[in-house]
């Protein structure tokens with residue numbers, strides 16, 4: 455299932471192998487579309503936490519997709535994609551190690567949400583969701599323009 459989701463994302467965003475030669479504009483569009491999907495997924499988790507639902511298991515797939523997206527995101531910064539309709543900061547290009555670290559913080563938080571969902575543990579799910587929110591801000595602070 456994980457592999458299927460990742461394959462689907464690669465197909466949808468076109469950032470696999472041969473597609474590396476895609477234009478900078480396509481990379482920017484993929485970054486933004488992926489972030490918008492990520493925000494929608496985050497909203498789905500938040501609604502479950504806010505509603506204090508005890509049935510968190512169905513959200514495991516959402517969390518898995520978020521984790522996969524976080525790991526893939528730093529690969530979407532080809533040369534030239536610092537210009538145009540992007541809000542990525544110069545640091546997103548000059549400090550790729552820092553960007554990777556920030557992305558993997560989200561990956562780890564989403565994996566915790568996934569594990570909590572898998573165990574249908576609503577309390578652990580809520581705690582892990584807090585880490586997801588912190589990971590968004592942790593990256594945006596440095597790598598996204600206001």
Ligand code: HEC
Nearest residue numbers: 485486489493496540541542556557560589590593597598
């Ligand atoms: C590893 C860094 C990183 C993490 C983690 C991250 N973001 Fe982003 N986000 C960015 C960058 C960089 C941009 C700007 C992309 C661009 O314009 O090229 C962005 C843009 C966005 C946008 C605007 C997209 C658009 O259409 O312009 C939204 C919404 C967003 N992020 C939501 C989130 C949410 C919600 C989370 C956490 C669940 C999150 N992001 C986590 C780096 C990150």
